[in-house]
Amino acid sequence: MTTFVDLAAWLAAEPADAALKDVVQSVAATCAQISGVVASGALSGSLGAAGSTNVQDEEQKKLDVITNDLLSDALKACGPVAGLASEELEEVEPTGRVGGYLVTFDPLDGSSNIDVNVSVGTIFSVLPAPTDHVPAEADFLQPGRNQVAAGYAVYGPQTMLVLTLSGGVNAFTLSADGQWLLTHPDLSIKPDTAEFAINMSNQRHWADPVRRYIDGCLQGKEGPRAKNFNMRWIASMVADVHRIMMRGGIFMYPWDAREPGKPGKLRLMYEANPMGLVVERAGGRATDGAERILDIQPTKLHQRVPVVLGSANEVEVVRSEMQRG
Numbered sequence: 001m002t003t004f005v006d007l008a009a010w011l012a013a014e015p016a017d018a019a020l021k022d023v024v025q026s027v028a029a030t031c032a033q034i035s036g037v038v039a040s041g042a043l044s045g046s047l048g049a050a051g052s053t054n055v056q057d058e059e060q061k062k063l064d065v066i067t068n069d070l071l072s073d074a075l076k077a078c079g080p081v082a083g084l085a086s087e088e089l090e091e092v093e094p095t096g097r098v099g100g101y102l103v104t105f106d107p108l109d110g111s112s113n114i115d116v117n118v119s120v121g122t123i124f125s126v127l128p129a130p131t132d133h134v135p136a137e138a139d140f141l142q143p144g145r146n147q148v149a150a151g152y153a154v155y156g157p158q159t160m161l162v163l164t165l166s167g168g169v170n171a172f173t174l175s176a177d178g179q180w181l182l183t184h185p186d187l188s189i190k191p192d193t194a195e196f197a198i199n200m201s202n203q204r205h206w207a208d209p210v211r212r213y214i215d216g217c218l219q220g221k222e223g224p225r226a227k228n229f230n231m232r233w234i235a236s237m238v239a240d241v242h243r244i245m246m247r248g249g250i251f252m253y254p255w256d257a258r259e260p261g262k263p264g265k266l267r268l269m270y271e272a273n274p275m276g277l278v279v280e281r282a283g284g285r286a287t288d289g290a291e292r293i294l295d296i297q298p299t300k301l302h303q304r305v306p307v308v309l310g311s312a313n314e315v316e317v318v319r320s321e322m323q324r325g
Ligand SMILES: O=P(O)(O)OC[C@H]1O[C@](O)(COP(=O)(O)O)[C@@H](O)[C@@H]1O
Pocket: 087, 106, 108, 109, 110, 111, 112, 199, 235, 236, 237, 238, 253, 265
């Protein structure tokens, strides 16, 4: 029988500082707990609307609130965490400690899928904290290339944790007895693909470059790309990105004309940046169409950004189409 290394043993061998490993352990333990709550669904009364809205003016589900509380409480109790920020919290929350790390997170990604029993996830990003003062919002506004760790948990047919610290990307599967076991070491995204993920219902609102790119894919073998494309859209970024980590592909949530003042739907600090790091570390690419996601200088905590990520050569096709305008 195959034996798998568990997360604690794997972390012990990682060339990262012990405090950072504590933060990652704390997130991982909380994701294991969240997996139990998600799996119990109606049995734990965790489905349905919470009756409130968050800072983005989006309706909160009960699970958005429950998962936000679980992660916030765990990180406040975790010694090296100086501050946290969440999709569900308007302001950053300093813990009162100085130094160590800042953690940003989307506690429950794919909220629209909770009540229909489709995969959802948790996304997190770890940044260095200032060493001489209690952090404020400005201290969180670091470009994604500063991340010292990032990853996500996907609550699907299997619960998995996908992590990057100092080097590559490794994926752990949650065992029946609650251990994270390394089942998918050194993930890498193949550079070419014939599978795209975009919400096609927004087609009439897209900008020309996105329209041209998708039209080219849809023409298949007879079109400019000379190959047939497949399409997937789960509407949980975590699940769509996880598929790309496993078999390649491209994921796009571009700007569209529904709300022209918004640069996109996804949030830079706790969706695009952590996913951008994971994807790049696995050999893929992540861009907003003009700039590498990880080089964007954030100007506010809940900033939105267009996102194109996945198989390197395919992202390059979209990026150059966007550059043409
Ligand atoms: O419903 P749409 O427009 O297809 O959007 C789906 C996207 O929205 C999101 O659900 C946003 O995440 P939240 O559920 O955390 O708000 C992404 O996971 C997903 O890619």
